[in-house]
Amino acid sequence: MGKREYLGQLELMVLLAIARPSSRDAYGVSIARDIARSSGRQVALASVYAALERLERKGFVISSLGEPLVARGGKARTYFRATPAGIKEARETHATLRRLSDGLSGLKGQPA
Amino acid sequence: MGKREYLGQLELMVLLAIARPSSRDAYGVSIARDIARSSGRQVALASVYAALERLERKGFVISSLGEPLVARGGKARTYFRATPAGIKEARETHATLRRLSDGLSGLKGQPA
DNA sequence: GCTTATTACTTCTATATTATAGAAGTTATG
């Protein structure tokens, strides 16, 4: 079995945010918003763009330029979609985490 | 709400491996084995020890020296347990990922 | 009709944090 690395935490979140079926027309800012909403924490936009670049280099997402938008001075946005390999990767990581968290929900954590 | 960072990917896996109820007497090597088994990928021992240090610094795990072991020349192992804060953190990260992966399992990924 | 602002992103620079490989260290036996 070849040597593969684990996706970084933010890379995984970005990939999930793109791969989920409820995600349409994902782009940098919308992805960051998605993650902030799901996690309750802020994420630096620069981090999201950096993660997107890495994910694309690895073949897990693919980008395409949209149409010019009046809303942003005729500039087009860059949209992202997950590739089949990306969805596979996300699912595998997810499965790994699920395996590692067996019974976690039954445990008592710190209150509040 | 203070500014909090996301746990690294390996930190999360290490924390989960320690926090899960089926984990008894977790220590560096056993944690690495656990992760390798759950993920199907190798993880560098040095990475696990580094992650453990960080998790302890952050108050998510706590270490204690076991008893001298004949099996390893009278040296004791260092065992780790998750703190309540650690369990809380693991649960939160887990919940975030679950929220981000809504419907992911229904998607088609790359075959094989 | 020209600046200057505004909008909604995207990119850049510099730095900090996390993860890696591979070698070295430890301590009582064999």
Added chain:
DNA sequence: CATAACTTCTATAATATAGAAGTAATAAGC
């Protein structure tokens, strides 16, 4: 000495951060 079963160290690479800067068409102000 060599071995066993970890643990630590060194050096480097990959990932993530903050905050500033860049971009292109309209909108505002004079």
